[in-house]
Structure formats: C-alpha cells, structure tokens
Amino acid sequence: MNVAFIGLGVMGYAMAGHLSKGGHQVNVYNRTTAKAESWVDEYEGQFSLTPAEAAKGADIVFVCVGNDQDLNQVVCEANGVLEGMVAGSVLVDHTTASADIARHIAAKAAELEIGFLDAPVSGGQAGAENGVLSVMVGGDDASFSKVSPVMDCYSKSISLLGPVGSGQLAKMVNQICIGGLLQSLSEAVHFAKCSGLDAEQVFDVIQHGAAGSWQMVNRHQTMIEGQYDFGFAVDWMRKDFSIVLDEARKNGARLPVTAMVDQFYADVQAMGGGRMDTSSLLKRLENDK
Numbered sequence: 380m381n382v383a384f385i386g387l388g389v390m391g392y393a394m395a396g397h398l399s400k401g402g403h404q405v406n407v408y409n410r411t412t413a414k415a416e417s418w419v420d421e422y423e424g425q426f427s428l429t430p431a432e433a434a435k436g437a438d439i440v441f442v443c444v445g446n447d448q449d450l451n452q453v454v455c456e457a458n459g460v461l462e463g464m465v466a467g468s469v470l471v472d473h474t475t476a477s478a479d480i481a482r483h484i485a486a487k488a489a490e491l492e493i494g495f496l497d498a499p500v501s502g503g504q505a506g507a508e509n510g511v512l513s514v515m516v517g518g519d520d521a522s523f524s525k526v527s528p529v530m531d532c533y534s535k536s537i538s539l540l541g542p543v544g545s546g547q548l549a550k551m552v553n554q555i556c557i558g559g560l561l562q563s564l565s566e567a568v569h570f571a572k573c574s575g576l577d578a579e580q581v582f583d584v585i586q587h588g589a590a591g592s593w594q595m596v597n598r599h600q601t602m603i604e605g606q607y608d609f610g611f612a613v614d615w616m617r618k619d620f621s622i623v624l625d626e627a628r629k630n631g632a633r634l635p636v637t638a639m640v641d642q643f644y645a646d647v648q649a650m651g652g653g654r655m656d657t658s659s660l661l662k663r664l665e666n667d668k
C-alpha cells in the first residue's frame with residue numbers, strides 16, 4: 380500500500396521502518412527534517428517537508444506525535460494531513476492522546492469521507508524496534524479491516540475495542556495499571572536493598588512467581604543499578620496521567636493511587652528527571668532517605 384508516517388520519534392522511527400521492510404511504499408514527515416533524512420538513509424522510502432505533502436496519494440496515514448496539541452497541529456491545521464488525504468483513505472493515530480481529540484478528529488475526517496482509528500500502543504521503544512507492539516484500537520470495522528494487516532508489520536497484538544475513543548480509553552487503563560505497579564516495584568527494590576539481601580538474586584526468583592510483571596522482568600536490573608537514562612519518559616507519563624485523571628473526573632472513576640503516583644512523578648521532574656524512565660520512582664525513594 381501507499382502509506383505515510385508522520386512523527387519519527389522514539390516510536391515512529393522504528394514503526395515506519397517496519398512498514399518499509401514489510402514492502403509498503405512509505406512517505407515520512409518529521410518536524411525536524413534531519414531525522415527524516417536519516418530515516419531515508421536507513422530504509423526504502425521518501426520524505427516530505429509537510430504532513431499534507433506526505434499524505435498525498437496515501438491509502439493510510441499513520442501519526443505518532445507527542446500530545447493532543449501536536450496531533451491537532453499535524454492533522455487539522457494548515458499543511459496538516461487532512462489537506463493531503465483523499466476520500467476513502469484512513470487516518471490512524473498512534474499518539475497517546477485524549478479520547479476527546481480522537482472524537483474531534485474522527486468528526487473532521489468523516490466530513491471528508493476519510494476513516495479514522497485511534498490506535499495508541501504499548502510495548503515501549505523495544506516493542507517498536509522489535510515490531511511487537513500491542514495496539515488498542517477505537518473506530519469502525521471497515522477501517523480496522525483495511526489497516527490491521529498493515530499494522531501487523533510492527534505489532535504482536537491488535538484489537539478493535541469499540542467506537543472511536545475506545546483505543547485511548549484502553550490505553551488509560553494500561554497506564555493506571557503501570558503507575559501503582561511501578562511504585563510498588565520501587566518500594567520492593569528499595570526494601571530489598573535496605574534489608575541487606577542480594578536484590579538481583581531476589582528478583583531473579585520472584586519474577587517467575589505471582590509477583591512477576593513486565594516491569595519487574597524488564598526493569599528490576601536497571602533499577603538496582605540506578606540506570607534511568609532510557610525507556611518511557613516521566614514527562615510522557617505525567618502527560619498520560621493528566622489525560623487519565625481528566626477522563627476520571629468526567630466518568631466518576633476513583634483513582635487515589637494514580638493521583639498520588641502522579642505527584643511522585645512531579646517530585647522526579649523537580650529532581651531534574653523528566654526524561655528519565657518511569658522506573659525512576661525508586662530514585663525518589665532513595666533521595667528521601
């Protein structure tokens with residue numbers, strides 16, 4: 380298929396690469412052109428200087444930028460993808476954003492007879508690089524059937540969860556799970572170190588039992604070593620929690636632990652850790668000692 384990919388960040392660069400390796404004709408756009416130039420050096424494909432230009436003639440346009448505002452800019456504003464897309468094509472948003480903006484963009488796209496899917500992902504940088512992301516999708520069956528085989532290039536699981544906005548709501552559930560879990564994992568590593576146990580040995584054992592989790596398997600070692608200069612940034616998690624807490628105010632869900640962990644991440648930001656991995660909640664505990 381002819382596809383366009385807008386936003387070659389930590390996630391998008393690798394995802395667009397998988398589309399190219401999967402045999403699709405890929406046209407990329409990135410705000411900082413140097414990244415688009417590196418991408419075409421590394422993969423088959425071409426780059427454009429505006430989102431609208433990249434989207435011209437595409438059957439599917441993928442977007443993966445930072446937040447609601449960035450998304451609105453590259454989709455709806457001047458030179459945004461909606462200016463380049465044609466009736467019958469589908470716009471897929473992989474940004475972690477609000478359900479409200481998903482519905483807003485879907486309505487604008489519908490006026491132009493363009494399909495829209497909100498499709499945030501989970502699996503992090505490694506998931507994007509290895510092509511094993513989990514994709515949570517909101518939208519209609521026809522758009523999903525068209526896009527799903529193409530998203531297969533970088534995914535291990537793709538699910539249509541309901542109408543537009545459902546993908547973003549599912550991603551909020553995902554982030555609620557991770558927040559409390561990472562605080563518990565940080566307290567556990569902290570306790571293991573304070574108790575004089577060999578922390579690595581402890582986690583090598585317990586990761587295979589009932590306490591095991593993706594975060595424990597993939598993060599305990601780096602947490603023990605105090606390495607946080609990689610992974611999913613605290614700044615991004617605070618953006619996600621702000622979306623979650625805003626949605627919870629609307630739907631009445633009570634999220635006391637999520638609200639508290641959000642404040643702990645504000646502490647990590649105040650320590651200068653905005654770009655650190657979210658497992659840096661441990662650093663905050665160690666700083667308090």
Ligand code: NAP
Nearest residue numbers: 386387388389390391410411444445449474475503504611
């Ligand atoms: P990133 O590395 O910071 O990349 C963001 C991308 O968006 C860059 O290409 C950036 O362009 C572009 N961008 C931002 N604002 C823009 C604007 N106003 N106009 C045009 N382009 C703009 O972020 P990422 O880690 O790839 O994350 C992207 C999204 O995926 C976020 O919503 C994040 O929450 C979500 N996500 C990330 C992970 C992860 O582990 N990293 C995991 C799951 C979900 P420039 O290069 O010019 O800055």
